[in-house]
Amino acid sequence: MMVPYGLNWTLWMVACFGQYFGQELQFPKLTNGTVGQSVKLTANNTPPSTQIAILTWHFGINQIMSGPPDEPFIAPDYRGKVNFDKNTLALELYNLILEDSGSYILDVIPTSGSQLRGETTLQVFEKIDYVTLTGPHETLIEGESSANITSEGSGNITSVQWMKDNSPLSSSSRIIFSSDNRSVSISPVERSDTGEYQCTYSNPVSSETAKLTLIINYGPDGVSIEGPDVVDLGVQVSLSCSANSEPSASFSWTFNGSDTGVTTDKYTIDKTDFTDSGEYICTAFNRVTQKRESHRHALLVQEGGETGLGGGLSAGAIAGIVIGVAVAVGGICGLIIYLTKNNKIPNLRLQQKGQANRATQRGQEPDLHYEEINGSQNARENIMNLEKISEAQMYENVAYKSEYENLKHGVLNQPQALEPQVSNPPPVCR
Numbered sequence: 001m002m003v004p005y006g007l008n009w010t011l012w013m014v015a016c017f018g019q020y021f022g023q024e025l026q027f028p029k030l031t032n033g034t035v036g037q038s039v040k041l042t043a044n045n046t047p048p049s050t051q052i053a054i055l056t057w058h059f060g061i062n063q064i065m066s067g068p069p070d071e072p073f074i075a076p077d078y079r080g081k082v083n084f085d086k087n088t089l090a091l092e093l094y095n096l097i098l099e100d101s102g103s104y105i106l107d108v109i110p111t112s113g114s115q116l117r118g119e120t121t122l123q124v125f126e127k128i129d130y131v132t133l134t135g136p137h138e139t140l141i142e143g144e145s146s147a148n149i150t151s152e153g154s155g156n157i158t159s160v161q162w163m164k165d166n167s168p169l170s171s172s173s174r175i176i177f178s179s180d181n182r183s184v185s186i187s188p189v190e191r192s193d194t195g196e197y198q199c200t201y202s203n204p205v206s207s208e209t210a211k212l213t214l215i216i217n218y219g220p221d222g223v224s225i226e227g228p229d230v231v232d233l234g235v236q237v238s239l240s241c242s243a244n245s246e247p248s249a250s251f252s253w254t255f256n257g258s259d260t261g262v263t264t265d266k267y268t269i270d271k272t273d274f275t276d277s278g279e280y281i282c283t284a285f286n287r288v289t290q291k292r293e294s295h296r297h298a299l300l301v302q303e304g305g306e307t308g309l310g311g312g313l314s315a316g317a318i319a320g321i322v323i324g325v326a327v328a329v330g331g332i333c334g335l336i337i338y339l340t341k342n343n344k345i346p347n348l349r350l351q352q353k354g355q356a357n358r359a360t361q362r363g364q365e366p367d368l369h370y371e372e373i374n375g376s377q378n379a380r381e382n383i384m385n386l387e388k389i390s391e392a393q394m395y396e397n398v399a400y401k402s403e404y405e406n407l408k409h410g411v412l413n414q415p416q417a418l419e420p421q422v423s424n425p426p427p428v429c430r
C-alpha cells in the first residue's frame, strides 16, 4: 500500500511542479574557490546513502555525475577533476579554473519519499598577489607638495581598503580616492599626513596588504624659549629653545644682535654677569624647507637676593652711588633744560616712553614672537639706536653709566624718593 501511494504522490508532485519536489538540501548560497586549488561542495542535511536510489550532480545544464551512490557514472569531462564522497554526497572539484564558476545542483532520489534538491553558486577567484604601493619620490613639504599613492596587484580584486597608521583612511577635501579606490591623491600635504599607509586588496579567498611610509617636512614653527626672565648674579642659567620641525631644526643664538656661535638648542651661561643682561634670539632653521623662525627672550641679571646692595657693597660704594645718582638727576635736569631750549623735548619723551615700555615688558611679557626675522631685526636696531642716543646724550660720565645700568636692572634699593625722579623728571626741572 505504501509504495504505490508514495509513487503516486511523487508523480502527482512532478505533474504539478515540474521535475522535482522542491525539498531542499542545504548548501551555502555561495561557495568560494581559488584558481588552482580545490573546493568541496557539501550540504549539511543529506540523507544516508543507504536510503538513496539515484543522485545527480549538475553544473548548470551539464551533468557531472549520476547513478547510485556506490558506483556513479562520471562524465568524461570530469574524470580526474572531481571526487565524490558517497557518505556525505559532497563533490570535490580539483584544480579550479575561473570557468568552474557557476551553479552546482545536487538532485537526490531516495528509495522512498520525495526527491531532494540543493544548489550552490561557486565563485572562483584568482588569488591576490604582488600588491605594491608607489608613492612620490620627491621630498614632500607641508602646504606646497602633493602626493599620489598608487596601488597595484594581481588577482581578482573585489575590495580595496586604505588605512593610515592602522585606522581607516577617509576622504576629505585634501584626500581624494580614485573611482576604483586603487589610488589616493593628497593635495596639499600636511604634517598630519606623515605616517604609514596600508592598502589591502582582498577577495573572498585571499587578501594582501602593501605599506608605504610618507614623511611630510614642515616648520620650523612654534619656536619658543624656556628659561628665566630674571636671574641672580653669579649663577648658572640655561635658555632652551624648541621648535616644531621635520626634520629637526638647527638652532643659532644671538645676544644683543651679535651671533654667539652657539648652535645647540640650549644656551648656557656658566656664571651670570651683569653684561649677560639683554636680548637673546634663538633662530630655528629647517634645512629641508629652508625656512627659519626666531623667538626672543629678555634676560635680566640682578644682584642676588641675599647679598643685596646693603650687604654686598661697602659704605663708600653706597655713598658713591648716592652721589652718582644725585649727579645723574642733576644731569638729567640739565639735559631736559637743554633739550627744551632746543625744541628736542618730544624726542626725549619718546625715549622715556621706550624705556617705560620695555620695563613693562620685562615685568609682564618678556617674550615677543617674531614670524619674520627681518621685522625683528629692524625693531631691535631701532631700540638699540634709541638706546645709543639716549645713553650718549645723557650719560657721558662713566660713573653715571654704571649707576644707570643698576637702575635699569631695578636693583637700586635707594631712598624711594629718588626713583620717581629718575624715571619721571620732576616738574621743578622744567
Ligand SMILES: *[C@@H]1O[C@H](CO)[C@@H](O)[C@H](O)[C@H]1NC(C)=O
Pocket (backbone or CB within 6 Å): 028, 030, 031, 032, 204
Ligand atoms: C564567499 O564569499 C562571499 C562574499 O563574496 C561571502 O558572503 C560568503 O560567505 C563566502 N562563502 C563562504 C562559504 O565562505
Ligand SMILES: *[C@@H]1O[C@H](CO)[C@@H](O)[C@H](O)[C@H]1NC(C)=O
Pocket (backbone or CB within 6 Å): 136, 146, 147, 148, 185
Ligand atoms: C596626482 O594625480 C593626479 C590625477 O590622478 C594628477 O593630476 C596630479 O598631477 C598627480 N600629482 C602628483 C604629485 O603626481
Ligand SMILES: *[C@@H]1O[C@H](CO)[C@@H](O)[C@H](O)[C@H]1NC(C)=O
Pocket (backbone or CB within 6 Å): 098, 123, 124, 125, 126, 155, 156
Ligand atoms: C577574475 O579575473 C578574471 C580576469 O583576470 C575575470 O575574467 C573574472 O571574471 C574575474 N572573476 C571575478 C569573480 O571577478
Ligand SMILES: *[C@@H]1O[C@H](CO)[C@@H](O)[C@H](O)[C@H]1NC(C)=O
Pocket (backbone or CB within 6 Å): 159, 160, 161, 162, 177, 179, 180, 181
Ligand atoms: C571605495 O572605498 C570606499 C570606502 O573606503 C567605499 O565606500 C567605496 O564603495 C569604494 N569604491 C569602490 C569602487 O570600491
Ligand SMILES: *[C@@H]1O[C@H](CO)[C@@H](O)[C@H](O)[C@H]1NC(C)=O
Pocket (backbone or CB within 6 Å): 256, 275, 276, 277, 278, 279, 408
Ligand atoms: C644688551 O642690551 C641691553 C638692552 O637690551 C643692554 O642693557 C645691555 O647692556 C647690552 N649688553 C651688552 C653686553 O651689550
